[in-house]
Amino acid sequence: MKIATWNVNSLRVRLTQLIAWLDRHEPDVVCLQETKVVDEDFPSEELQRAGYGVAFCGQKTYNGVAILSSRLLKDVQIGLAAPPDAPAPKYHEEPRLIAATVRGVRVYSAYVPNGKGVNHPDFAKKLAWLTDLRRTVARDVEAGLAPKGIAVCGDYNIAPEARDVHDPEAMQGQLHFHPDEHAALKQLMSLGLVDAYRLHHQAGGDYSWWDYRMGAFRRNHGLRIDLILLSESLAERCLTATIDRDARALPQPSDHAPVLAELRLD
């Protein structure tokens, strides 16, 4: 099973490009972020014609996530699990998480809040969002929704390690590379999740996002912030993991490149 994650930065703008990409790579499951489209306008028919069932939740202008699958999508769930004994915080209202089970694998498409700045109030919300994501995944596993394993995919807006940023010294303590973000990501991964890309590649300089400005892509000034996190059973079955830089080099690209992982399922 080929699984992919891609922050498309507007599904409507990128639809033709996405469908060509689906034809070329033939993934079984695709997690999308920043679809920026309300549910009434989601291009379900076009994607169904391309061979995919769809699950999605969106809003006007911002955010929005989806899962496309050539196989049956079961137990679709939108949003985060509420904290115990407390009302769901306001950030739960944003469409940033959707989950479904495909061939027994619980797949999440997550768009982790950017945080805006390490001293901005939204930074704490980013960390809390990750805590709530961890709770959501743990709850789903307990509920038996992930018999064959877990794949938590998406735009984490966090570069895990120094080798995932083009200038680690300049990035030290900055947004996307802050110790608090690393701690929150580590907490999530303590569920037994591993970074699929790092199973197969150890070198630095491989990124998934490059700023549109300042010729960042040309100069490879990027960050690896789009991740496929796999539970142990799936990590053992992960044959390849790649970042499709070519998609970022096309005309009118998203600022993110797609990330792919190939799993050998029974």
Next chain:
DNA sequence: ATGTCTCAGGGACTGAGA
């Protein structure tokens, strides 16, 4: 610090978010 892109409102350009 920001040279870009997307979207909305409103009907050209500006501001927000990333």
